[in-house]
Amino acid sequence: MTAIRVVCRTCSAEVNSAEVDVAIRCSLCVARALVAQLVSEYERLWAKRTRYRRRGAPHAALEHQIGRLAVRIGGKLHERIRNPQRAGELLNQLLSEARQRADSSGGKILVPRFGHELVGEGARA
Numbered sequence: 001m002t003a004i005r006v007v008c009r010t011c012s013a014e015v016n017s018a019e020v021d022v023a024i025r026c027s028l029c030v031a032r033a034l035v036a037q038l039v040s041e042y043e044r045l046w047a048k049r050t051r052y053r054r055r056g057a058p059h060a061a062l063e064h065q066i067g068r069l070a071v072r073i074g075g076k077l078h079e080r081i082r083n084p085q086r087a088g089e090l091l092n093q094l095l096s097e098a099r100q101r102a103d104s105s106g107g108k109i110l111v112p113r114f115g116h117e118l119v120g121e122g123a124r125a
């Protein structure tokens with residue numbers, strides 16, 4: 001069996017031609033696109049959770065919702081990516097990126113307390 005190497009049009013990774021779809025996207029990018037909507041929902045819930053936590057409001061229901069969503073995203077990734085380790089890695093990456101986005105946009109809305117600047121968050125932008 002000859003393995004032809006092609007370059008993914010989305011992430012530029014070099015993969016076997018058998019691994020890409022008709023749009024020449026690698027399996028990771030296909031999986032990423034597949035869960036994009038769920039990931040943005042995760043991001044939205046995470047930002048909400050951060051706001052609730054800062055206010056000291058109860059957020060146990062939100063935690064459960066976030067947990068269930070993460071499981072759903074993981075399930076979809078595992079359906080799509082044959083290598084369970086890669087699927088797990090992509091899940092962690094997508095969720096941690098979503099949390100970072102949620103936390104940095106939350107930081108913009110929040111007025112920093114006097115003498116308690118959000119140095120790390122602001123410096124990154």
Ligand SMILES: [Zn+2]
Pocket residue numbers: 008009010011012013025026027028029030
């Ligand atoms: Zn790709």
